[in-house]
Amino acid sequence: MQWDDARIFLAVAREGSFSSAAKRLGVQHSTVSRRIRALENKLAAPLVERKASGYVLTEAGEELKQSACRIENELLSFEGAVGGQTDEVAGELRVTAIANMASSVLMPYFARFSAAHPKIELSVQVTNNSVRLSEREADIAIRQTNKPQDTLIGTRLTTIASAVYGSRDYCAAVKSGQAAEKWIGVDCCENHRNWTRQAWPQAEHEFYVDETSLTLAALKEGLGVGFLPCFLGDSDPGLARFHEPEKQHELGLWLLYHRDLRNIKRVALFREHMQREIKQAAALFEGAMPISHPAGQLA
Amino acid sequence: MQWDDARIFLAVAREGSFSSAAKRLGVQHSTVSRRIRALENKLAAPLVERKASGYVLTEAGEELKQSACRIENELLSFEGAVGGQTDEVAGELRVTAIANMASSVLMPYFARFSAAHPKIELSVQVTNNSVRLSEREADIAIRQTNKPQDTLIGTRLTTIASAVYGSRDYCAAVKSGQAAEKWIGVDCCENHRNWTRQAWPQAEHEFYVDETSLTLAALKEGLGVGFLPCFLGDSDPGLARFHEPEKQHELGLWLLYHRDLRNIKRVALFREHMQREIKQAAALFEGAMPISHPAGQLA
DNA sequence: TAACCGTTTTGCAAAAATGCACATGGCAGG
DNA sequence: CCTGCCATGTGCATTTTTGCAAAACGGTTA
Numbered sequence: 323m324q325w326d327d328a329r330i331f332l333a334v335a336r337e338g339s340f341s342s343a344a345k346r347l348g349v350q351h352s353t354v355s356r357r358i359r360a361l362e363n364k365l366a367a368p369l370v371e372r373k374a375s376g377y378v379l380t381e382a383g384e385e386l387k388q389s390a391c392r393i394e395n396e397l398l399s400f401e402g403a404v405g406g407q408t409d410e411v412a413g414e415l416r417v418t419a420i421a422n423m424a425s426s427v428l429m430p431y432f433a434r435f436s437a438a439h440p441k442i443e444l445s446v447q448v449t450n451n452s453v454r455l456s457e458r459e460a461d462i463a464i465r466q467t468n469k470p471q472d473t474l475i476g477t478r479l480t481t482i483a484s485a486v487y488g489s490r491d492y493c494a495a496v497k498s499g500q501a502a503e504k505w506i507g508v509d510c511c512e513n514h515r516n517w518t519r520q521a522w523p524q525a526e527h528e529f530y531v532d533e534t535s536l537t538l539a540a541l542k543e544g545l546g547v548g549f550l551p552c553f554l555g556d557s558d559p560g561l562a563r564f565h566e567p568e569k570q571h572e573l574g575l576w577l578l579y580h581r582d583l584r585n586i587k588r589v590a591l592f593r594e595h596m597q598r599e600i601k602q603a604a605a606l607f608e609g610a611m612p613i614s615h616p617a618g619q620l621a
Numbered sequence: 622m623q624w625d626d627a628r629i630f631l632a633v634a635r636e637g638s639f640s641s642a643a644k645r646l647g648v649q650h651s652t653v654s655r656r657i658r659a660l661e662n663k664l665a666a667p668l669v670e671r672k673a674s675g676y677v678l679t680e681a682g683e684e685l686k687q688s689a690c691r692i693e694n695e696l697l698s699f700e701g702a703v704g705g706q707t708d709e710v711a712g713e714l715r716v717t718a719i720a721n722m723a724s725s726v727l728m729p730y731f732a733r734f735s736a737a738h739p740k741i742e743l744s745v746q747v748t749n750n751s752v753r754l755s756e757r758e759a760d761i762a763i764r765q766t767n768k769p770q771d772t773l774i775g776t777r778l779t780t781i782a783s784a785v786y787g788s789r790d791y792c793a794a795v796k797s798g799q800a801a802e803k804w805i806g807v808d809c810c811e812n813h814r815n816w817t818r819q820a821w822p823q824a825e826h827e828f829y830v831d832e833t834s835l836t837l838a839a840l841k842e843g844l845g846v847g848f849l850p851c852f853l854g855d856s857d858p859g860l861a862r863f864h865e866p867e868k869q870h871e872l873g874l875w876l877l878y879h880r881d882l883r884n885i886k887r888v889a890l891f892r893e894h895m896q897r898e899i900k901q902a903a904a905l906f907e908g909a910m911p912i913s914h915p916a917g918q919l920a
Numbered sequence: 921t922a923a924c925c926g927t928t929t930t931g932c933a934a935a936a937a938t939g940c941a942c943a944t945g946g947c948a949g950g
Numbered sequence: 951c952c953t954g955c956c957a958t959g960t961g962c963a964t965t966t967t968t969g970c971a972a973a974a975c976g977g978t979t980a
Contacts, residue, residue, distance in 0.1 A: 323696060325624040341927060350969050355928060357967095366711070367703050372928090372976095382703045389699040393692045397622060400688040404666050404681045412665070640957055649939050654958060656937095671958090922980090929974070936967070944959075950952085 325393075327361040330354055331369060332390035335379055336457045394458075395582045402585030411588045412441035419464040421448040422534035427553055427606075428464065431599040435592060442588050455580050462583075462592060466511075466551075466573045476578035477593055479600045483572050483609030484514070486521065486565035487555040488547035493562045496547075504546035510534045514549045517571055521549075552609035567609035575600070575607065624692075626660040629653060630668060631689035634678055635756045693757075694881045701884030710886045711740035718763040720747040721833035726852055726905075727763065730898040734891060741887050754879050761882075761891060765810075765850075765872045775877035776892055778899045782908025783813070784866040785820065786854040787846035792861045795846070803845035809833045813848045816870055820848075851908035866908040874899070874906065 333343035334354060344351040362369050369383035379387060401413075419428055424446055436444045447460060455463055455474055463474075466482055488496070495501035507527035508514045514537075529545050531537050537548055538558065547564040549571070555561050577596055583589045600607065632642035633653060643650040661668050668682035678686060700712075718727055723745055735743045746759060754762055754773055762773075765781055787795070794800035806826035807813045828844050830836050836847055837857065846863040848870070854860050876895055882888045899906065 323700065325628045325692065325696065328696065329624045339927065340929095351928070352930080352970085353968055355930095359929095365700075365703055385699055385702055389695045392695050393624065396688045396691050396695075397624065397627065400684055401622065401664070403684055404664055638957065639959095650958070651940085651960080652938060658959095924979080925977090927975085927977105930972085932970090932972105934967105934969075936965105938963105938965070938967105940961105940963085942960085942962105944957105946955105946957085948953100948955085950954100 323364065324361075327357055327364075328386065328390040328393060330357050331361060331383075331386055332394060334358060334370070335383065335387040335390070336459075338377075398582055399585060402587065411439060411591060413586075413588050414443040414445065415462070415588050415592060416445045416447065416460040417462045417464065417592070418447045418449045418460040420466065420534075422538075422551075422554065423464065423466075424448050425535075427603070431596060434599070435595045438595070439588070439591065442591075455578065458580070461579060461589060463578045464596075465576050465578060466513075467576060468574055470574075470576045470578055473581075474578040475581055475584060476576055477597060479575045479577050479596055480604055480607045481572050482575050482607050483552045483567040484517070484549050485552055485555060485563050485567040485571070485609060486547050487541050487550045487561045488564045489542055489544040489560055490562045492544040493547070493564050496564070504528060506531060506537060506540050506546040506548035508537050508548045508550075510537060513571075513573060517549050521565075553603075553606045556606065556609070556611070622663065623660075626656055626663075627685065627689040627692060629656050630660060630682075630685055631693060633657060633669070634682065634686040634689070635758075638676075697881055698884060701886065710738060710890060712885075712887050713742040713744065714761070714887050714891060715744045715746065715759040716761045716763065716891070717746045717748045717759040719765065719833075721837075721850075721853065722763065722765075723747050724834075726902070730895060733898070734894045737894070738887070738890065741890075754877065757879070760878060760888060762877045763895075764875050764877060765812075766875055767873055769873075769875045769877055772880075773877040774880055774883060775875055776896060778874045778876050778895060779903055779906045781872045781874050781906050782851045782866040783816070783848050783870045783872070784851055784854060784862050784908060785846050785864040786840050786849045786860045787863045788841055788843040788859055789861040791843040792846070792863050795863070803827060805830060805836060805839050805845040805847035807836050807847045807849075809836060812870075812872060816848050820864075852902075852905045855905065855908070855910070 330343070330347065333347050334340060337343040337346055340354045340358070341351045344354045347354070358369065365382065367382045368380050369386060370377050371380055417432070424432075425448070432444060432446055436442070449460070449463075455461075464479075470476065492501060496503050505518060505522040505527060507530035508518050509530060509532040527546075529540060531540055534550070534554065537550055538554055538561075540546070541548060541550065541555075542558070542560045550561075552567055555563065577593055579589055579593075629642070629646065632646050633639060636642040636645055639653045639657070640650045643653045646653070657668065664681065666681045667679050668685060669676050670679055716731070723731075724747070731743060731745055735741070748759070748762075754760075763778075769775065791800060795802050804817060804821040804826060806829035807817050808829060808831040826845075828839060830839055833849070833853065836849055837853055837860075839845070840847060840849065840854075841857070841859050849860075851866055854862065876892055878888055878892075
């Protein structure tokens with residue numbers, strides 16, 4: 323039996339289709355198709371059933387998936403043990419994060435990590451909150467939460483404070499009574515939604531957004547005030563704080579990964595790198611008033 | 622990482638050389654050499670140290686061997702689970718037995734098994750008693766012993782009785798006082814050696830042999846008397862029993878295999894086949910006087 | 921029903937791995 | 951000291967595997 327066939331099958335079992343398995347493996351779908359077929363022939367047992375909607379694993383397929391998972395762990399831990407001995411770390415590393423963070427604050431950190439470890443292929447993917455790390459859709463997830471899934475392990479990188487922001491002009495106008503207080507309906511995540519409902523109980527909005535980048539843009543347009551993570555609000559010169567950040571609106575920023583990856587050198591390196599980088603920018607995340615406009619704070 | 626590389630490395634680690642690993646894998650040694658080198662490059666860690674006398678596994682190599690072993694078991698047990706569902710059993714099966722048995726009594730059994738399961742590639746190898754089944758040098762071993770290694774599992778197929786034989790003429794001559802009693806020094810195995818020493822304490826021999834087929838030939842030449850398994854002595858019309866078989870000279874015939882193979886269909890099939898075959902020939906093995914010359918017994 | 925989407929399969933050319941033959945190098949025995 | 955043997959490494963031809971493009975399939979939607 324070709325042991326590699328198990329590896330390919332595992333990808334299929336996880337991804338749910340030949341094409342996506344192929345993409346993940348970095349080969350052609352035709353290759354996947356042919357090898358799975360060959361494997362089925364060799365075993366004289368079907369592994370996947372081509373059903374109407376998508377497909378399902380047969381009983382044998384499930385068995386093989388389990389076995390292949392264990393094999394993967396076996397090799398992973400071996401690689402972890404050996405990897406520690408070699409100087410330069412190589413391999414691929416797939417990191418997933420929420421869009422607004424990955425494309426803004428985090429990107430420089432990613433860039434520096436990549437530069438420091440040229441042999442590691444770093445691939446960043448944005449995902450809407452739910453990545454099944456147990457299915458190895460990514461190696462590492464960076465998430466904002468206060469209760470990380472306990473099947474995963476990782477580190478609390480920092481605290482993310484959120485505050486209520488509005489455009490500088492709009493905030494001034496409201497505070498001087500020249501404009502009415504309006505709130506933007508921020509539906510980007512469960513937390514922001516709840517906070518908004520609490521802070522603005524009438525729950526009337528003229529404008530709704532479901533993504534943080536949209537919130538940012540809407541606030542800048544002076545469409546109202548709304549919750550925004552401080553690292554975004556404070557770094558935009560067009561915005562001002564309408565309310566100061568409060569403890570209850572703090573979220574943890576977690577770097578999470580699967581237990582089986584805990585001994586993999588490149589995962590550990592990435593974790594340490596992120597810890598170092600974020601430590602330096604702690605003030606920004608935790609909502610300490612930025613240096614660029616300290617006047618309001620000191621006055 | 623290519624999972625197949627682990628499979629190839631495992632063969633190397635077990636066999637102790639690239640060439641024999643290649644033979645076992647059914648590929649060219651150059652392939653083995655190239656793949657091991659590629660693997661070492663990928664891991665950036667040497668796996669085997671090319672020493673003066675042969676070679677040794679590095680620490681990393683030992684680790685990988687362990688991991689690969691576990692992976693093999695994983696796939697083996699999967700194959701076992703799935704194999705049960707399919708109708709025709711396929712795969713390779715390597716059986717080892719002592720030369721004198723494999724080439725005589727056992728061969729017809731092997732032949733019938735092979736005919737009954739054409740998809741199983743049966744390879745029979747003679748080995749001098751010590752096969753390291755734990756290193757998978759063979760899948761199944763057939764051995765004469767009274768205390769099988771407890772790391773292995775298997776079945777006691779039958780009892781092998783041994784008796785003292787000589788050529789018909791020579792036996793008659795000794796019994797009528799026309800010839801002196803001479804014993805052949807049978808050094809084929811520990812047991813026969815000890816029994817001979819016991820039965821012929823003067824331990825003087827004019828002729829020594831270290832293999833059962835030689836014993837047989839020597840006895841037929843009338844060079845003396847000596848111990849021989851009944852299944853050999855009784856089926857040779859030129860020989861006669863000089864002493865009857867005794868309980869203390871009985872050995873078990875064991876069919877042994879590694880624990881990990883217990884769920885493999887083809888192993889189970891082989892075991893059942895051999896049990897059936899040998900049950901039918903029980904009388905022969907156990908030393909019940911053969912039908913062909915009952916006269917001496919009944920008279 | 922037809923057209924479209926995504927997925928899988930198939931045919932053919934390119935790329936990669938393998939086998940083969942030979943060269944090399946260490947070790948044991950004459 | 952040489953010679954033969956065994957194990958490993960290398961260059962080239964062949965086989966096998968893979969990638970690519972296009973076709974077939976299945977299901978959904980207009």
